[in-house]
Amino acid sequence: QVQPVESGGGFVQAGGSLRLSCAASGRTFSGYGMGWFRQAPGKERAFVAAIIWSGGNTYYADSVKGRFTISRDNAKNTVYLQMNSLKPEDTAVYYCAVRRYSTGSYYSPAEYIYWGQGTQVTVSS
Numbered sequence: 060q061v062q063p064v065e066s067g068g069g070f071v072q073a074g075g076s077l078r079l080s081c082a083a084s085g086r087t088f089s090g091y092g093m094g095w096f097r098q099a100p101g102k103e104r105a106f107v108a109a110i111i112w113s114g115g116n117t118y119y120a121d122s123v124k125g126r127f128t129i130s131r132d133n134a135k136n137t138v139y140l141q142m143n144s145l146k147p148e149d150t151a152v153y154y155c156a157v158r159r160y161s162t163g164s165y166y167s168p169a170e171y172i173y174w175g176q177g178t179q180v181t182v183s184s
Contacts, residue, residue: 061086061173063155068178071145077180079140081155089133092158094171095140097151104154108140109165118165145182152177
């Protein structure tokens with residue numbers, strides 16, 4: 060089993076930046092697609108970004124395109140989410156997830172099998 064562990068959340072003013080990290084506990088992430096999701100109070104968990112196992116392809120929600128960047132360092136067994144130009148509506152708990160071996164959508168939470176505990180991101184206006 061691969062257990063993701065998120066870090067890097069915090070409190071930031073609108074327009075600021077944060078970088079989230081997701082490290083693997085247990086087995087390695089290499090070979091797995093990875094995703095970031097977020098959940099705001101009273102809302103469903105939503106897709107943010109995903110990256111294939113090699114890092115060659117990435118996917119983003121429309122709401123974060125041009126502001127967020129997902130990347131991975133397989134040698135360090137870590138996935139990152141660089142978040143720039145943050146907005147108050149980005150406030151949420153951010154989760155890192157390991158994708159199953161599948162031809163399904165990278166955007167669907169159902170395609171992810173291991174989830175971290177989440178890290179809080181709060182953006183003030």
